[in-house]
Amino acid sequence: MxxxxxxxxxxxxxxxxxxxxxxxxxxxxxxxxxxxxxQGNKPEPLKKNDPWPSIRADRDSKIKAVQFEYERYNRELRLNITPTRDSNWMLALDAYVQDLANIPQVYEQNPDAIKWPTLPEN
Structure with a gap:
């Protein structure tokens, strides 16, 4: 890397x-x-009043909170069990996670305007 x-x-x-x-x-x-x-490189110091570390932490925690849905869905498919969630819901979950992943790029210039995506309904 x-x-x-x-x-x-x-x-x-x-x-x-x-x-x-x-x-x-x-x-x-x-x-x-x-x-x-x-190689002599040094990390940049912590920027005071930089909102992005906490925004990324919030985003990462929202993504981690739904990882079990993917694990359960894939496990149920492997075991030939009818999945708890249907494929349409999983596609909506994929879109939700991708929207979360895109937040730093979409709101890079204006982090105060972040509109957090909503988790798909059950």
Whole structure:
């Protein structure tokens, strides 16, 4: 993984504006980061009054909160069990998660205008 930027944030290090350490448990990301540091690079300091670390944390927690839906759905399909959620609901969930993932790009210039997507109804 090529690291272009690293920034100190409230709960770790934000790499390339997307991946945070220590939250990431992916070893190759940590190894890439350590190599990047050994090359003399330094993470940017925590920016005071920067709303993005907490916005990303909120976004990430909303995405993590629905991961079990994907796991259950795929497990039920593998076991030939009628899924708890139908495929239309799962497509709506995919759109919800993608809308969450797009928040930093969509609202980059105006984080105060964020309109959080809503979870699909049951």
């Amino acid at each position: 090529k690291i272009n930027t690293a920034q100190i944030i409230e709960n770790g290090i934000l790499i390339n504006g997307k991946i945070s350490l220590p939250d990431s448990n992916t070893g190759h990301i940590r190894n890439s980061y350590n190599e990047w540091l050994l």
